Amino acid sequence: MGIQFGSTGRAQRGFAVGIDLGTTNSLVAWLGEDGRPHVVDGAHGPLVPSVIAFDARGELRAVGVPADERVQLDPLHTIYSVKRLMGRSADEVAGELDLLPYVVHREEGSAAVRIEVGARRWTPPELSAFILRELKARASAALGQDVTQAVVTVPAYFNDAQRQATKDAGRLAGLDVLRIVNEPTAAALAYGLDRRPDGRIAVYDFGGGTFDISILHMHEGMCEVLATAGDTRLGGDDLDRAMVGAVFAQLQAAGIDLSGHPEALQRLRKAAIACKWALSAAQTATLRLELPEFGRPAVEIAWTRADFEALIGPIVARTLVPCRQALKDAGLRADQLDDVVLVGGSTRVPLVRAKVAELFGRAPHADIDPDLVVALGAAVQADILTSGRRDLLLLDVTPLSLGIETAGGGIAKLIHRNSAVPASQTEEFTTSVDLQTGVVVHVVQGERELAHDCRSLARLLLPIAPMPAGLPRVAVTFLIDANGILHVTARDLRTGKELALEVKPTYGLREDEMVRMLDDAFDHAEDDVARRLFADAAVDADNVVRATERAMQGPSAAQLDPDELDEIVGRVASVKAALATRQAEPVKAAVAALNHATFRLAEVEMARALDVAAHDQHVLGDLAQAIAPDPASVKPKHDRPHA
């Protein structure tokens, strides 16, 4: 499909999509000709699990749903929750690593982290780029054109380094990131487009890994953020972790120790998530966990919603602290708000809704899908930037104060938190020693009083011509742009000349690393296509081989001739050999041959399955006659995933 000039509004230069790059799920949306944002659907719906699967050698296997299916099979090589590591240091994430089965390293000579997969070490932006590439491919396929520009959302409370890491990820994925938009603000934009409200609203955004609260003033198409607050380490993950911890302890008490069994722990995590979802709809649910490692039948644990709420109560309570802070910073009381909007899958938990209603004194607004609303808003923002429409405008704030370290380790705040962005501030510097040739300025972000308690962003080296102390005058201008990203420029006030600043970012990628990674990506662009095709074929091959081997060990195999069995064994071996070539075509051919060889086996399996089903049907029929239907026992349907 080519670009259709003129026939559609979007097939023009400068078209951009909106991307919600989430901790748990990611998705892409675009603004249709009808002026409304739409999500791009895939085979499994619009949500792409933010999971990247590699093989044991560190080669990419799959992204999204097929990768998510490998989490329990191969936890060491299947990477999820990368967003928690974006733009953060090894020290900062140390406390969370027990949550992640894969190997996280501290990089020598840098505070940044690397994720080890097989022989390779990846930075968090590189891993996020895999997800963005998947979304880019999906959008390009759906829209029939190469999508190269995007607006990407981040939690409002993300600091400068985390925003920059997100931008880097876009660049590595071949996307021009036009804007970084705060998730709650994007949600407000989608909500505003829908209802055109004039008034003050709160957006409560409880996602998979982060929590944000934003207070906005909606006024004639302007979404003006008054204050924002949050916690970048608080999310649905923590609810899962609490449940996993409780069950882990319970099993340990019963003599089943899951530590040292990463596969079992991942199964437990999945089971806990399923149980959490069930408890959002029903008062009771059963957590079922298979334990083949321990040679015993599945364990079933009954949960009531009250048990779950007692467990997660303290976590939900932690979200209320930033809410009060944001109201205070906005200079508003809860009763002065006109609406409260819920965003993020974790807001489906009834206790969360109840606590939000209690704090704000009103039932929150929940009729926009909390999983989709952020991407929809990002698509609207992409349209504002590229179409030149003037009826909507986002005015956002910086979530954290920006300061510089003063002598003695204190902080001089230059730009206070909740300042509207773009925001700028100019500071003058001079020297304290005769003939000093440089001044180092340590830039930090955060609310604490001492520099070492705040987030170090960078060290700037100002070059100074040697002069007596106190004589040089250098003005450094700090500008936080509309993305919430810091720009620094310096000028010698004596000569009026602009100074070249040397910037040493504390975390994240240096420009030279970035260039190398981009070169890498460019050199391997063709490779990447081939690798992608191979990866898809390999997933397919894996499934077929596994199914065949399972069937060969079952009773169906006995009904085949020895010749047929030999043929199948041979074909399985050739699939495995083809996988070793790392080429898509031989794998596909070998899989086709195996499929052909197992035709009879599949028939026998199918017949057996039908027999079993018929038997079950029979038993079920008897049961149905024996008991009266009880609506409360009907299994709740869960087609909407949580964050």
Place this chain on the structure above:
Amino acid sequence: MAIAHDEALRPCVVGPWVLGGADRLDWRVAPPPGTQPPDAFAVLGLPRRLLLDEDRVGVAARGLMRELHPDRFHRDGPEAVARAQWHSSLVNDAVRTLRGLERRAALVVGFADDVGRAHKPPPALLERVFDWNEQLDEGDAASRGVVAAEVATACAAARLRLEAGARQWDVAQLLREQAGSAAAGVTVTDADAVLLSVLGELRYLDNLLERLAGGAD
């Protein structure tokens, strides 16, 4: 990396700080390099009045942001966006500067700079502040309540004097404007002196209020 590298913003000093009709800045004209940015009243196109209706600040800023926000210039290329970043940061800064009478007063008398900081409040107040701090250091709840009440009264009195000074200053400013010598403002008027002294007092009282609020948490 922490500092943006892919769209390095040049430090374009904005302005030309030529006031057009109705005291409005002409944002389209490029400024001569090295010029000082205009003050917050000029940025927002508001009259220099201390007793300003604060709603006008928001209205003026929103109107300017509709025109100047970087999102409006995305299709015009990176240079236009960069200039818009600086322009709109000036507007945002002006809003912060003009919110609250204390901040407006500090702006017109230059209290924020070194001259203003050097301004000492009367010795009688310094003595009282010293006593209050001492009583707080001892830290029993009863004397804390007494101090809180006394500081609140002193603050209320200072703010009333600030308002009176502001009214006086606005009248003086109006007269200066009518006399057509708005730029002259070199001599420190009586109103300026009143504002400087009250701002000096409030700086100490605000510190005390902060201390009292911090201890209460």
